[in-house]
Amino acid sequence: MRPDVILRLTTYSEERWREAAGEQWWKKVVYLMNRGGRFQRYNDSYDGEKLANAYDKQINLYQEKTARTKDSMTGIPFSGISIHELPKDSLDRPLQDVEKGYNLRLNTFKRSTMTKSRTNPAYWLLAIHPQNYILINRITANELGYKEGDMVKITSLSNPEGIWDLGEMGKKPVAGQLKVIEGVRPGGIMFTLGYGQWGNGATDMMVDGQVIKGDERRGRGIHANAVMGVDPHLKNTCLSDKVGGSAVFYDTHVKLEPFDGDTALV
Structure with a gap:
């Protein structure tokens, strides 16, 4: 069998997938796969001016562990906050x-x-x-x-x-x-x-x-x-x-x- 045929059957077999999904659900499965998944309606994505699906975990703007670490090449502590620096060498x-x-x-x-x-x-x-x-x-x-x-x-x-x-x-x-x-x-x-x-x-x-x-x-x-x-x-x-x-x-x-x-x- 040709390599391209082997690749196609190992990555996608309509017959096998149709059997696994069942005829009742097959068209819906194809609909989802062609769109990459099921997504929320855009109108439901905001709660007023804020995102409806909030990220409710802690975000550290200051990273103490980094700030207490010294650069082994220069001996200078790293910055504990995000900064912009131009490209530099190890010194x-x-x-x-x-x-x-x-x-x-x-x-x-x-x-x-x-x-x-x-x-x-x-x-x-x-x-x-x-x-x-x-x-x-x-x-x-x-x-x-x-x-x-x-x-x-x-x-x-x-x-x-x-x-x-x-x-x-x-x-x-x-x-x-x-x-x-x-x-x-x-x-x-x-x-x-x-x-x-x-x-x-x-x-x-x-x-x-x-x-x-x-x-x-x-x-x-x-x-x-x-x-x-x-x-x-x-x-x-x-x-x-x-x-x-x-x-x-x-x-x-x-x-x-x-x-x-x-x-x-x-």
């Missing part, structure tokens, strides 16, 4: 990317049809979006002299060459095709994860002395994590959100350069 020093000419903010996201690095072998997903692109606003593209379909390389202060250095496997440029859309804020670029790979069967691999041929479909597009900002003090880890304890995905600034080379491993 709370302002980042220098923009001052040094890297003035495009790099953003990343996950498309619902390619959410992980391991989803690229799913050919029924690749059929929907065979590759990803470097997304850019039309205003920014015009300012920089680029157009739809241009090949460009991304560089950053942390990675001025714009490459993936993969040791014995070789080097791979952080390069891809531009796609001009209105859904990106001017002054920034975006790429979706899951593409631009060299593993997962995208390139030839040697297993037990036998060459397993790669499938170029699995390696299409760009993966730009290699140019994301490295902490200028630590030098061996990414920028971090000290309070949340997570990697910083949205505060790297980059440049675009025209690219006419090969995006394969060399």
Whole structure:
């Protein structure tokens, strides 16, 4: 049986679902599923000027536990209330990317049809979006002299060459095709994860002395994590959100350069 048929039967079987619901309820079940659930009437959602479904739990505007915790890098206590801070390194020093000419903010996201690095072998997903692109606003593209379909390389202060250095496997440029859309804020670029790979069967691999041929479909597009900002003090880890304890995905600034080379491993 074909993989797409197996997928369809395991995720949706009308015959099985109809039997489970019963003929009396089947049309109502379909009605609910098509709308994502059962919802309250809009007219009933407010009680005067207030929400009818109130959130009646305590909300802490001041977080004492956070305020009593000291930053292990600087010795300064964290703020106990929400504050706005500009991007900083681990010693709370302002980042220098923009001052040094890297003035495009790099953003990343996950498309619902390619959410992980391991989803690229799913050919029924690749059929929907065979590759990803470097997304850019039309205003920014015009300012920089680029157009739809241009090949460009991304560089950053942390990675001025714009490459993936993969040791014995070789080097791979952080390069891809531009796609001009209105859904990106001017002054920034975006790429979706899951593409631009060299593993997962995208390139030839040697297993037990036998060459397993790669499938170029699995390696299409760009993966730009290699140019994301490295902490200028630590030098061996990414920028971090000290309070949340997570990697910083949205505060790297980059440049675009025209690219006419090969995006394969060399």
